[in-house]
Amino acid sequence: MKTLIAQAAEPSLWSPEWLPLLPKRLVENLLEHFNAPGWLVSIGGIAAGAATVLAVFMTAFALLSLIERKTLARAQNRIGPNRAGPFGILQPVADGIKMLTKEDIVPAKAEKLLHLLAPILIVIPAIMALGVLPYGREWTPVPLELGLLFFFALGALTEVSVFIAGWASGSKFPMLGAMRAISQMVSYELPLVLSAIAVIMVSGTLSLPEIVAHQGGYHLGFLPAWHILTPWGLVGGLVFFIASIGEANRCPFDLPEGESEIVAGHMTEYSGFKYALFFMGEYLGLFAISGLGVTLFLGGWQAPFPGLGFVPSWIWFFAKLAAVIFLFLWIRATFPRLRMDQLMRFGWLALIPMSLLTIPAAGIWTLLHRAGHGLIAWVVTIALLVVPFVIMTVLFNRGLARSNRTYRFAES
Amino acid sequence: MTALLILSPLIMLAALGAVWKARPVHAGLLLALTLSLAGMLYIALGAEFLGLVQFMVYVGAVAVLIVFALLITRPRDEIEEIARRPKSVGPGLLCTLPLLATLLYTVDRTLPEAPPGTADLPVRRIGELLFTTHAPAVLAVAILLTAVMLGAALFAREPSKKP
Amino acid sequence: MKPPTQNGPKPKSAKPGKWVVPGLGLLQGLAVTGKNMLQSFYKKERMTTVPYPEQRAPISPNYRNIPFLCYDDDPEAGLRCTACKICEKSCPPECIYIVMDRDENGKALKRPKVFDIDASVCMGCGLCAEVCPFDSIYMDGQFELATDDRFEGLQLHLHDLAKSAEYHLQLRPKEASEVLARRKADAEKKAAKAAAKAKADAEKKAKAEAEQTAKTEDPPKEEGGSE
Numbered sequence: 001m002k003t004l005i006a007q008a009a010e011p012s013l014w015s016p017e018w019l020p021l022l023p024k025r026l027v028e029n030l031l032e033h034f035n036a037p038g039w040l041v042s043i044g045g046i047a048a049g050a051a052t053v054l055a056v057f058m059t060a061f062a063l064l065s066l067i068e069r070k071t072l073a074r075a076q077n078r079i080g081p082n083r084a085g086p087f088g089i090l091q092p093v094a095d096g097i098k099m100l101t102k103e104d105i106v107p108a109k110a111e112k113l114l115h116l117l118a119p120i121l122i123v124i125p126a127i128m129a130l131g132v133l134p135y136g137r138e139w140t141p142v143p144l145e146l147g148l149l150f151f152f153a154l155g156a157l158t159e160v161s162v163f164i165a166g167w168a169s170g171s172k173f174p175m176l177g178a179m180r181a182i183s184q185m186v187s188y189e190l191p192l193v194l195s196a197i198a199v200i201m202v203s204g205t206l207s208l209p210e211i212v213a214h215q216g217g218y219h220l221g222f223l224p225a226w227h228i229l230t231p232w233g234l235v236g237g238l239v240f241f242i243a244s245i246g247e248a249n250r251c252p253f254d255l256p257e258g259e260s261e262i263v264a265g266h267m268t269e270y271s272g273f274k275y276a277l278f279f280m281g282e283y284l285g286l287f288a289i290s291g292l293g294v295t296l297f298l299g300g301w302q303a304p305f306p307g308l309g310f311v312p313s314w315i316w317f318f319a320k321l322a323a324v325i326f327l328f329l330w331i332r333a334t335f336p337r338l339r340m341d342q343l344m345r346f347g348w349l350a351l352i353p354m355s356l357l358t359i360p361a362a363g364i365w366t367l368l369h370r371a372g373h374g375l376i377a378w379v380v381t382i383a384l385l386v387v388p389f390v391i392m393t394v395l396f397n398r399g400l401a402r403s404n405r406t407y408r409f410a411e412s
Numbered sequence: 413m414t415a416l417l418i419l420s421p422l423i424m425l426a427a428l429g430a431v432w433k434a435r436p437v438h439a440g441l442l443l444a445l446t447l448s449l450a451g452m453l454y455i456a457l458g459a460e461f462l463g464l465v466q467f468m469v470y471v472g473a474v475a476v477l478i479v480f481a482l483l484i485t486r487p488r489d490e491i492e493e494i495a496r497r498p499k500s501v502g503p504g505l506l507c508t509l510p511l512l513a514t515l516l517y518t519v520d521r522t523l524p525e526a527p528p529g530t531a532d533l534p535v536r537r538i539g540e541l542l543f544t545t546h547a548p549a550v551l552a553v554a555i556l557l558t559a560v561m562l563g564a565a566l567f568a569r570e571p572s573k574k575p
Numbered sequence: 576m577k578p579p580t581q582n583g584p585k586p587k588s589a590k591p592g593k594w595v596v597p598g599l600g601l602l603q604g605l606a607v608t609g610k611n612m613l614q615s616f617y618k619k620e621r622m623t624t625v626p627y628p629e630q631r632a633p634i635s636p637n638y639r640n641i642p643f644l645c646y647d648d649d650p651e652a653g654l655r656c657t658a659c660k661i662c663e664k665s666c667p668p669e670c671i672y673i674v675m676d677r678d679e680n681g682k683a684l685k686r687p688k689v690f691d692i693d694a695s696v697c698m699g700c701g702l703c704a705e706v707c708p709f710d711s712i713y714m715d716g717q718f719e720l721a722t723d724d725r726f727e728g729l730q731l732h733l734h735d736l737a738k739s740a741e742y743h744l745q746l747r748p749k750e751a752s753e754v755l756a757r758r759k760a761d762a763e764k765k766a767a768k769a770a771a772k773a774k775a776d777a778e779k780k781a782k783a784e785a786e787q788t789a790k791t792e793d794p795p796k797e798e799g800g801s802e
Contacts, residue, residue: 075608077621114441146535149464153451156472160444163479167437175483182480186473206535334608335601350597396597 016312020056020139024049049141053130061283062092068329075333099279102272109170110269118168119270119277121161125154126284133291134209136301136314147208148200151292152193155247158285159185162256162266165278169269177265180340181249181256187347188246188253194355195236195243198362199227199296208292212300222306226299231381232361237297239355241327244289246347249282250328252335253343260337290324291317298324350392357388415456423449434497436482444475461535636747639714641694642703644736645743654737655711658687662703662712670696671703690736694720694729710754716746 018025027048031041066081066088073080081088106115132147134140144150159182166178200206203214217225227233246253257265267278294300298320301313308316338346361381368377423446430442447470454463542550615621625632642662647653658675676688703712715738722728744751 071612074612074615077611077615077623079622079624079626082626146460146464149461149468153464153467153472156467156476157448159472159476160441160479163476164441167479167483179480179483182476186476189472204536330605330608330612333612334604393594393596397595 017136017138017314019312020052020136020314021049023052050131053135053141054127057127057130057284057287060287061280062096064283064286064325065095065279066091068332071326071329072333075330096276099276100273102275104272104274105269107170107269111168111170114164114168115269116274118161118165118266119274119281121164122158122281123277123284125157125161126281126288129154129288130284130291132208133288133295134212134300135291135317136312139314140209143209144207146206148196148206148211148292148296151208151288152189152196155185155189155192158281165270166266169266171269173262173264173268174266176262177256177258177268180258180262181266183340184246184249184253184255184343184347187344188243188351190243191239191347191351191355192243192247194352195240195358196292196296198232198236198355198358201359201362202227202232202366208295208300212295212302215299216302218306224299224302224304226297226302228297228299230365231378231385232358232365233297235354235361235385236358237293239351239358240293240297241324243347243351243355244293245328245331246343248286248289248328250286251332252337254337255340255343258337286325286328287321290321290328293324294320353388353392354385357385361385415453419449419453419456423453437479440475440479440482443478444471447471447475461538634716634718634746636749638716638718639701639704640699640718641692641697641715641720641731642701642712642736643715643717643738643742644690644733645711645713645740646737647740650734650737650739654686655709656687656690657685657709657711658683658690659709661706661708665702665706667700667702668696668698670694687733690733692731692736694731695725710758713743713747713750 024045028041028045031044036044069091070080070088081091084090084094106112129151131142132140132144132150134143162181162185163178166174166176166181169175199211203211205211205214215224215226219225219229223229228237245251249256255265257267262268267275270278294317300320301317303309303311303313303316361384364384365377365381368374368380426442426446426449430439430446433439433442448467451463451466451471454460454466456463611621644654644656646655658673660673660675663669663671663673670693672689672691672693673687674689676684676686678684699714701714704714720729740751740755744755
């Protein structure tokens with residue numbers, strides 16, 4: 001794996017920039033102090049680094065489960081959980097205790113081994129994906145050279161484990177949920193990857209830290225050079241965001257677990273801690289994919305304004321992550337769930353064409369910028385993206401005008 | 413080398429299981445396992461790009477689609493399948509053993525030493541090779557896949573009800 | 576296929592000349608929820624939630640639940656109920672059980688010895704309160720009847736049911752004040768009548784006494800024939 005891992009920079013102790021790496025370095029120093037062999041030192045350091053990431057995101061997961069309910073409550077003019085501790089801050093603890101002490105039920109018709117394996121398999125890729133994200137200038141837990149590819153490869157594992165969960169339960173709602181989940185994930189992974197390809201083309205690398213580094217600096221002295229602030233990046237970022245809602249099974253694309261139709265989809269037959277694992281996997285997956293979005297389009301740990309260098313870079317990353325996740329919550333509070341055919345139509349007829357358009361736009365952008373025609377690049381890429389959008393709008397309106405709404409299965 | 417020694421028996425076992433399991437879905441999942449183990453082997457041998465692409469394409473798309481298709485199709489009667497099995501072992505071995513022998517022979521004979529400098533091929537180099545030297549092949553495959561996709565879309569399209 | 580019937584307003588796109596820009600409606604929706612989210616922090620009228628055990632929403636005077644028995648001054652002696660059992664007979668689910676109190680001679684004392692209402696059976700129809708001629712039984716506003724004993728705990732006895740007239744006044748001021756005024760008027764009328772009667776009796780008595788004094792040989796009569 002030597003070629004996979006880029007060289008990490010040398011540490012300088014106790015500075016805020018290096019704060020997240022403190023546990024790792026403390027463990028390493030401790031082991032070195034006791035003259036431990038080199039392999040033990042590196043393993044200890046890796047374990048401590050992984051534990052840091054895990055601790056951060058487990059806390060974030062616990063907080064998010066509360067904040068989500070609070071936000072949804074506010075959107076509906078309710079108060080939300082406020083009983084466990086001040087402002088309900090201990091609600092996640094109460095939830096956790098409830099989940100842990102619940103009975104673990106395995107259906108008689110379930111495939112025992114696979115039924116047990118599925119929740120584990122769903123958490124592992126989510127945690128692994130969190131490992132490759134660059135959280136700060138100095139803080140990338142595992143700086144893979146192929147980080148982006150690694151991330152998408154892990155998405156494949158999620159699909160398989162959702163399928164296993166649905167099938168191994170030996171019941172029809174999980175099966176239906178798994179079928180929905182797979183068709184949705186396969187369809188929405190396409191725009192996700194395609195919009196990421198534009199970023200790869202422009203930054204010329206698959207390494208996530210390098211992609212962030214490529215977004216450093218400012219246009220005109222104040223406008224950050226994030227990809228979202230370019231024409232192709234705006235479209236690509238939007239497509240990426242929408243597709244990531246689909247990948248994370250979040251509302252309004254949460255058909256796989258549509259409560260009103262199929263109970264809880266692939267999680268129907270799970271109870272107790274296994275259910276909690278699914279929940280955890282879903283939220284960690286949400287963090288991972290939002291983190292990837294922040295890395296690819298929102299400039300990762302880059303500060304939004306010049307002259308903010310004194311703030312540790314990882315704070316910017318987490319601020320952006322929080323903003324993106326709030327957007328997820330906001331969308332969940334607003335939109336109703338789509339129907340399956342609407343979901344597929346939207347994915348294949350709107351998202352994929354737009355994401356395909358970002359690729360030539362990114363190519364032209366890069367070429368023109370290399371040739372030194374920055375202004376022309378702006379004009380051409382905007383034209384390249386706006387004209388198809390206008391055409392799509394026209395077609396959409398024509399389709400609306402022509403389609404007399406018919407309900408095939410609901411006519412009486 | 414240790415990775416090869418550990419992973420290759422596992423791959424073999426998973427592949428055998430994929431062939432041997434009576435339930436189609438089990439076989440499909442074992443196939444996914446085989447493919448992902450192969451991906452791990454690639455990574456362990458230093459071909460990270462290939463390994464990750466293997467994961468993404470074969471495990472994420474192909475295996476999942478196979479399993480998905482198995483779900484939609486009507487499952488065959490498994491008992492019948494198990495009863496039929498002893499009869500099919502002989503012909504199966506008859507077909508595969510010569511192939512295996514040929515493979516072993518050729519691989520042993522003709523596997524060239526890796527030319528120096530290709531051991532760790534950076535991704536950038538792979539990309540450049542794909543889009544310069546091997547561009548015609550890539551284009552051909554792309555056209556083929558597009559045609560396949562269009563064909564599938566045509567097949568999947570509902571026949572329009574309007575006359 | 577016949578054209579489907581559309582209930583709500585027609586989609587905007589159906590109007591000719593109006594263009595739908597994809598995504599604009601979504602933004603409008605986001606604005607609505609965003610406004611809700613923001614204003615719920617500073618606009619009082621948005622947050623209508625009452626944190627119940629600590630704060631309570633006022634109960635409407637029209638709210639009614641299990642009946643209660645009204646008493647005037649003393650929960651035992653002041654009970655208006657006369658154990659006439661009209662409510663027991665009128666109760667559709669038969670959840671009222673009344674035993675009249677009797678003295679040692681077996682004479683009815685016109686007050687209940689047992690008055691039970693089975694809260695698990697009572698359907699809150701209010702017929703008992705409707706038929707009561709003695710202004711005794713009224714529907715309560717009490718709703719926290721939960722108990723950990725679903726048999727005995729839901730059996731309301733006389734001491735659970737007896738509540739003061741002030742409570743009634745608090746619960747349903749209009750109804751209770753009318754009842755009280757009427758009762759007061761009745762009591763006054765009754766007192767006046769009684770006074771008149773007593774006066775008449777006294778006059779009669781005086782007359783009789785006068786007669787008695789006139790006919791000294793007559794046998795002694797019963798004293799004070801009050802009613």
